[in-house]
Amino acid sequence: MADKTISCVRTEIDQNKIESYHQLVEENNNGFKDIAKQISLAGNEVRLKILWLLARDEFCVCDLSDILQMSVPAVSQHLRKLKDNNMVDYRRDGQTLFYFIHPEISEHIKAIIKESFAQVQINI
Numbered sequence: 290m291a292d293k294t295i296s297c298v299r300t301e302i303d304q305n306k307i308e309s310y311h312q313l314v315e316e317n318n319n320g321f322k323d324i325a326k327q328i329s330l331a332g333n334e335v336r337l338k339i340l341w342l343l344a345r346d347e348f349c350v351c352d353l354s355d356i357l358q359m360s361v362p363a364v365s366q367h368l369r370k371l372k373d374n375n376m377v378d379y380r381r382d383g384q385t386l387f388y389f390i391h392p393e394i395s396e397h398i399k400a401i402i403k404e405s406f407a408q409v410q411i412n413i
Contacts, residue, residue: 326374327374327376327394328401330370330371330374330376331376331401333367335357335359335363335364335367336367336370336371338357339353339357339364339367339368339371339377340371340376340377340390342356343377343388343389343390344390344403347380347387347388347389348387348388349385349386349387349388350364350365350368350386350388353368353388368388372388375391375393375394376390376391376394377389377390377391378390378391378392
């Protein structure tokens with residue numbers, strides 16, 4: 290197989306363009322970190338299934354445990370990670386906590402998750 294290294298031969302540089310986009314990247318650095326963290330969390334198969342379910346309805350841990358055929362502690366651990374990163378929230382009804390997608394979850398993450406499900410023909 291031939292080596293296909295990528296090279297760049299620039300005939301002229303647009304320094305203003307370079308500097309303005311560099312500035313934009315720097316100004317949005319925290320946002321990139323937040324989105325990357327959320328994508329990383331959603332990239333776990335179990336957490337992705339949980340997000341998919343919670344995008345459709347709210348569930349208690351026991352419901353999610355039964356649906357996913359996992360132990361309650363295992364599901365709780367995934368929910369904790371999602372909650373700690375503001376991807377899910379819950380409401381209390383007596384002693385039961387019902388989880389749902391956090392209303393302030395990044396629109397970028399919602400779009401990525403929805404598009405990802407669409408690409409593999411999973412209905413949301």
